[in-house]
Amino acid sequence: MASRPLRPEDPRRLGDYRLLARLGAGGMGTVFLARDPQGRTVAVKAIRSEYADNEEFRARFRSEVDRARQVPPFCTAAVLDADPDHDTPYLVVEYVDGPSLQEVVEEHGSMPAGDLHGVAVGVAAALTAIHGAGVIHRDLKPGNVLLSVGLPKVIDFGISRALDITSRHTRTGHWMGTVDYMAPERLDPGFGAATHKADIFAWGAVIAFAGTGRTPFHGETDMATGAQILTKPPNLDGVPPSLADIVERALTKDPRRRPTANELVQQLLVVRAPKQARSLKLVRVPKPRPAPAPAPAPVVSRPAQRSAGRRSAGRFDPRDLIDEVSPDGPRRVIPTPSPRRSGLITPRRLIYALGTLLVGAVTVTTVTISQADRTDPANDLRVAPATASPTATTPLAQAGPAVSDSLRGPGRFRESSGPTGRCQFRDGRLRASVQGRATYQCVGPPESFAADQSISVSLELADDKACGMVWFRYTGERGYQVTACTEEIQLEELGSAVLNSIGKVQTKVLTPLTPHEVTIAVQAHHATVSVDGVPSLQGALANSDLAAGRVQLGVTNTSSPAASEVSFADFRVLVG
Incomplete structure (x- = not known):
């Protein structure tokens, strides 16, 4: 479908962005297709x-945008x-090519x-x-899920909270958002809270x-739907x-x-994905044009964008595909291209990609050390100080091949x-032992390592009560830690007072009295934990x-x- 042209009252520029067309309008404002500098x-x-x-809205909008910009840009x-x-005020987001989940279901029926x-x-x-960055979406619905190349993309997360500034924005019997997908606590x-x-609901x-x-x-009506949500079980007839x-628990x-979002991912990845019964033609999308040469941008994350080229027969141009959107976000219906120019979203491709990026990604579960734990030595889970401590001076971060130590002495x-x-x-x-319910850290290399790095060590648990610990990007009493137990x-x-769980997987790959090679591969904002060469857990370092x-x-x-003991050998850190 053709894009909708700008109206006479629409601006032609916002900041450094040249507006090209309307993508749609909703309760918060108007979404435009635009070009950046x-x-x-x-x-x-x-x-x-x-x-x-x-x-007050501007202040909340500013706060919510700052949070939303911390969300890692995958999915x-x-x-x-x-x-x-x-x-x-305006917000600039990645332009995603692809129809919304709402459009796919409306045009083709339920998904295989x-x-x-x-x-x-x-x-x-x-x-x-989203949750790992401390953001709540608040308006997750099929219209806010775009089916892009390779991965679904969720849009419009977190910003809707800024609208909730005074009671004048809602009235009795009306709610901010789409009632069909609202949790009971949002209605009552x-x-x-x-x-x-x-x-998750x-x-x-x-x-x-x-x-x-x-x-x-x-x-x-919305009122009747709300009553169903508050009082009736869901109708899941037809869900595979x-x-x-899993859907019923959610x-x-x-x-x-x-469950938490992280637990959903873990549960879904261990469920055998059903075989594909048929293909969704509308999910096919054209192969993207080559992106222009990289140029400085005002943000750290710069997803690839399609270049603005001249239209040609049989070629994709975003202006051909723009239509009115779901209340607050861009939704696009695309024509079915020829098979030569298409790529299909398949469960195998999606789960492989997520297995590479997201197994055990960030959750918002926070474990707070209670005052009782702090006063009872038997419950002290903080890192115990050693009598010999590393130098207080922190050397410059290393950026090349770094440390190799057999740990024989x-x-x-x-x-x-x-x-x-x-x-x-x-x-x-190297044998690390602890007496009772506690954590103890050995005195190791004082160097501070930056950039991508690979950390490997041979780890052996003396019994099923001990857990090996590896800290990385550790400064003072803050950093990331991997805990490897038998199960x-x-x-x-x-943090200085809390532990934020990034990812957790239950596994029995670690056998007491058996050496296992544990590897932590850190790439940009992600870490992959492998045991004996097999990836076991991944998470986002946000x-x-x-x-x-x-x-x-x-x-x-x-x-x-x-008492419990863990022994280590063949410690290596490679950076680069």
């Missing part, structure tokens, strides 16, 4: 004047730029099980990224709609058996019983002891303040009052 296609959302005049439309202080499984994984992965505070678990409703062609709670249980009315690591544990060399290995591997962000730091080894025991 480098000639790349972007989507610009201009805020309505009635909100622009409200200073989401990246937030590229914003100007909350412009006469017309194989395609549905791939979309379920992709949207859950997007939520892990008696169910609790609306948190990231509201997005919306995920379940979106997947149920995609798999059946109808919403799981259907009423003739491979997904029915639609539980008690938000405390719903003192070298880059030294013997040390503390109130709850010790590190010593015995029988050709669980976990990746966490360590904290921009933790870009460099030391690598350390240690032991933890979280379940037994007895």
Whole structure:
């Protein structure tokens, strides 16, 4: 369908962005197709004047944009730029080519099980990224899921909160957002506060709609639909058996019983994806034109954009595909191209990509050390200080091949002891032991490592109560840590007072009294944890303040009052 031309009252520029056409309009403002200073296609959302005049809205908009820009740009439309202080506040996001999930289902009916499984994984992965940055989507619906090349893309996350500034924006019987996908707690505070678990409920409703062609709670009016959500079980007839249980758990009315986004990804990746029964023609998209040469941009993440070229027969041009959108975001219907120019979203491709990028991506689960834990030495899970400590001076971050230590004797690591544990060399290995429920860190290399790096070590658990620890990008008492136990591997962000779980997988690949090679590959903002060469867990490293730091080894025991030990050998760090 043809794009809608700019209206006479529409601006022709917003900041550095030249507006080309209308993509649509919604409750928050108008979305325009635009060109950035480098000639790349972007989507610009201009805020309505009635909100622009409200200073409280501008303040909230500024805060929400700052949060949204921290969301890693996988399975989401990246937030590229914003100007909350412009006469017309605006937001710039990645332009995504592809129809919305709403359009696919309306035109072709319910998705086959194989395609549905791939979309379920992709949207859950997007939520892990969104929630990991401290953002709640608040308006997840099929119209905000675009089926792009290779991965679904979730749009319009987090910004809607800025609209909730005064009660005049809503009235009795009306809600901000689409009622069909709202969690009970968003309709009735008696169910609790609306948190990231509201997005999980919306995920379940979106997947149920995609798999059946109808919403799981259907009423003739918004009020009737809301009543169904509050009082009735979901109608999941027609949802493939491979997904029915997971969707049902997501639609539980008690938000405390719903899984996190990270848990959704983990559960979906262990479910066998159904075979593809048929293909969705509308999901086929043209091969992108080559992007222009890279140019400086005002943000760190710069997704590839299609170049602005002259139209030619049989070639894709975004201006041919633009149509009115779902209330707040760009939605595009595209014609079916010839097979020679198409790429198909398949569950195999999607899950492979997510297995590479997102297995165990960021969650918002936060474990806070209670005051009782701090006062009871038996419950002290903080890193115990050693009597021998590294120098207080932190050397410059290393940017090349770095450390290799067999750990047969003192070298880059030294013997040390503390109130709850010790590190010593015995029988050709570095042995870290701890007494009771505590964590102890050995004294290791003082260098601070930056850039991409690969950390490997041979790790052996003395029993099933001990867990090996590897810290990286560790500065002071902050950094990232991997905990490897007999039945669980976990990746966490360590703050001064909290542990944020980035990813966790239950596995029995670590056998006590057996050496295992544990490798942590850090690439940009992602880490992959492998055991004996097999990837076990991945996560997003979202904290921009933790870009460099030391690598350390240690032991933890979280379940037994007895002594536990972990031994290490063949420690290496390669940077570059």
